[in-house]
Amino acid sequence: MSNWSTLLQSDDYLGVKKYLKEGADVNEKSEHGESVVSQALRLRCSDELLELLVASGADLFDADDEGVSVFDVAITYNNPMMVQKMIDEGIDVNETRRTSGFTPLMAAVCYNRKAIVEMLMSNGANTAIKDKLGLTGADYARKTHRKQMLGLLGEEEGA
Incomplete structure (x- = not known):
């Protein structure tokens, strides 16, 4: 999850896109069970980055x-x-x-x-x-x- 955390903290759309292309799991969870999309929301990532996560299969019902x-x-x-x-x-x-x-x-x-x-x-x-x-x-x-x-x-x- 540390790669996700780094990318989301900097709201790095291109980095996230590249990470996903490399096979990153968009539904990976933190040690407390927080999903990538929840962390992106908490960090107030851009709507574009959130839409990328959703389009990549982020589980909105998690x-x-x-x-x-x-x-x-x-x-x-x-x-x-x-x-x-x-x-x-x-x-x-x-x-x-x-x-x-x-x-x-x-x-x-x-x-x-x-x-x-x-x-x-x-x-x-x-x-x-x-x-x-x-x-x-x-x-x-x-x-x-x-x-x-x-x-x-x-x-x-x-x-």
């Missing part, structure tokens, strides 16, 4: 050892292009692999990702889903003082 999916990483690191691409590829906007039950909508609310919350909502995000603590996306909006998020979720501040 998750790390903690259940954090590529979708979760795209939301956390505010990449609406990749979020939409994964929705277009058929990702379930309500699915979570996290043992806590923390959903993509909850993450988007906590990180104050307005455009992504709107995208999730328009693609069927269920605002009534509760995590293992019994909290909904609106509960997280209240806890993190995200009044604008409450409005997007169709909730009132005091409710």
Whole structure:
């Protein structure tokens, strides 16, 4: 994974293209189970490099050892292009692999990702889903003082 890390840290599109041509595994994982595409998202690589990884077969439905999916990483690191691409590829906007039950909508609310919350909502995000603590996306909006998020979720501040 160190070759991948070096290339991704420098957002080296041509280097990644060459590495792939040499037979690199686009779905290689780090010691913690993080995929190449998740690492690229976390390092805020260019959309062009991300598209190259996807075109080369990067698994957009992958998750790390903690259940954090590529979708979760795209939301956390505010990449609406990749979020939409994964929705277009058929990702379930309500699915979570996290043992806590923390959903993509909850993450988007906590990180104050307005455009992504709107995208999730328009693609069927269920605002009534509760995590293992019994909290909904609106509960997280209240806890993190995200009044604008409450409005997007169709909730009132005091409710």
